[in-house]
Amino acid sequence: MESKRIAGEKALEYVQDGMTLGLGTGSTVYWTIVKLAERVKEGLRVRCVSTSNDTERLAASLGITLIGIDRIDELDLTIDGADEADPALNLIKGGGGALLREKMVASISKRLIIVADETKYVDELGKFPLPVEIVTFGWETTMRQLSKAYPCTPVLRMKDNVPFVTDNGHYIADCRFTAIPGPERIHSELNTIPGVVENGLFVHMADTLIIGRSDGRTEIRTRGR
Numbered sequence: 001m002e003s004k005r006i007a008g009e010k011a012l013e014y015v016q017d018g019m020t021l022g023l024g025t026g027s028t029v030y031w032t033i034v035k036l037a038e039r040v041k042e043g044l045r046v047r048c049v050s051t052s053n054d055t056e057r058l059a060a061s062l063g064i065t066l067i068g069i070d071r072i073d074e075l076d077l078t079i080d081g082a083d084e085a086d087p088a089l090n091l092i093k094g095g096g097g098a099l100l101r102e103k104m105v106a107s108i109s110k111r112l113i114i115v116a117d118e119t120k121y122v123d124e125l126g127k128f129p130l131p132v133e134i135v136t137f138g139w140e141t142t143m144r145q146l147s148k149a150y151p152c153t154p155v156l157r158m159k160d161n162v163p164f165v166t167d168n169g170h171y172i173a174d175c176r177f178t179a180i181p182g183p184e185r186i187h188s189e190l191n192t193i194p195g196v197v198e199n200g201l202f203v204h205m206a207d208t209l210i211i212g213r214s215d216g217r218t219e220i221r222t223r224g225r
């Protein structure tokens with residue numbers, strides 16, 4: 001928890017007065033949001049777009065100003081978490097089920113900063129099952145299509161013994177790969193399968209990765225442009 005807190009709070013150094021921000025989802029960005037709320041109470045002026053109902057509730061409860069995504073064309077900065085990040089800063093996201101809104105928000109952000117503890121930084125993506133958001137209609141068919149197209153085993157995500165439903169009313173298929181050596185190709189191909197809404201690969205999207213270490217230090221990695 002401490003390394004998540006360190007990473008999450010460090011991201012505040014990139015936030016400036018007057019910015020419009022994207023707020024990610026999860027237990028690391030939680031610390032960013034709590035710290036942001038402290039700064040807002042001290043007078044920082046920001047407007048934020050949230051990536052999930054959970055984040056919206058948290059941010060609103062802490063007095064952060066929220067606006068709908070449709071009210072803006074571009075965000076100055078989005079801060080979000082990740083389930084895995086590789087040296088090229090490609091990511092697996094969606095462990096919390098918010099990948100669709102997270103990707104939409106990231107796609108209109110001038111800069112995407114990822115906050116994560118050191119366990120998330122990997123040489124190659126793929127140990128964490130890749131979350132794929134799928135429509136509920138014909139979900140078993142979509143899962144069969146996924147396992148025909150890729151060397152992966154899709155498992156329907158469950159919560160409290162019933163299928164987990166995303167904020168958008170969809171299911172999640174967690175796809176177990178042994179490795180994802182070519183994330184670019186898989187990322188674009190996956191979304192061509194009918195029934196797939198979006199997948200949790202974020203390719204060439206993150207600009208900066210803030211890694212929180214268990215020894216209390218942070219490490220910053222930046223994507224080469």
Ligand SMILES: O=C(CO)[C@H](O)[C@H](O)COP(=O)(O)O
Pocket residue numbers: 024025026027028029080081082083092093094095096097098099102
């Ligand atoms: O992608 C996500 C939610 O959809 C999260 O950012 C990801 O799962 C990381 O979460 P945490 O910071 O709790 O480890």
